[in-house]
């Protein structure tokens with residue numbers, strides 16, 4: 020009886036200890052960011068690697084996540100699905116960064132930017148390559164903002180996306196011309 024009580028007490032203490040010791044990055048909502056949310060950037064990435072107002076999490080990730088969500092109604096239904104898939108894909112890419120003890124703030128930025136075009140093009144479901152140019156592409160441009168379009172990182176991303184879309188477009192063209 021006493022032994023059983025002792026084991027229960029031990030388990031309880033271990034539980035309390037694990038609560039105190041839990042780094043946010045190990046919490047389940049950080050390990051699998053929920054769809055249609057932007058809290059990952061503040062509550063997980065910034066907690067694990069405080070890079071401040073100019074870091075990727077605050078300056079870019081959280082900012083654009085909220086901005087895309089605010090424009091949800093400007094997308095077509097297909098475009099909206101693409102937007103939320105991409106949002107989640109971008110956060111998932113950053114999960115391994117949370118427990119990386121040696122990564123620097125500039126490396127986080129570099130790593131995150133490198134994942135953008137893949138998520139825009141292949142996040143499962145609709146791809147940016149096949150969204151409507153007149154509704155969805157224009158909305159993406161509005162979200163990013165004209166003044167941002169000429170920043171080197173954004174231009175670089177644009178070209179990466181074009182590079183990923185080209186094979187898809189060529190395939191479509193081929194189907195269009197040679198399917199009859």
Ligand SMILES: *[C@@H]1O[C@H](CO)[C@@H](O)[C@H](O)[C@H]1NC(C)=O
Pocket residue numbers: 040041042045118
């Ligand atoms: C968090 O998870 C990582 C890998 O899953 C592990 O190595 C680390 O010890 C955990 N940290 C804490 C405080 O639980």
Ligand SMILES: *[C@@H]1O[C@H](CO)[C@@H](O)[C@H](O)[C@H]1NC(C)=O
Pocket residue numbers: 115119120121122123126130
């Ligand atoms: C941590 O990040 C650095 C820089 O991106 C990378 O070279 C390294 O492999 C990462 N370490 C782990 C354990 O993922």
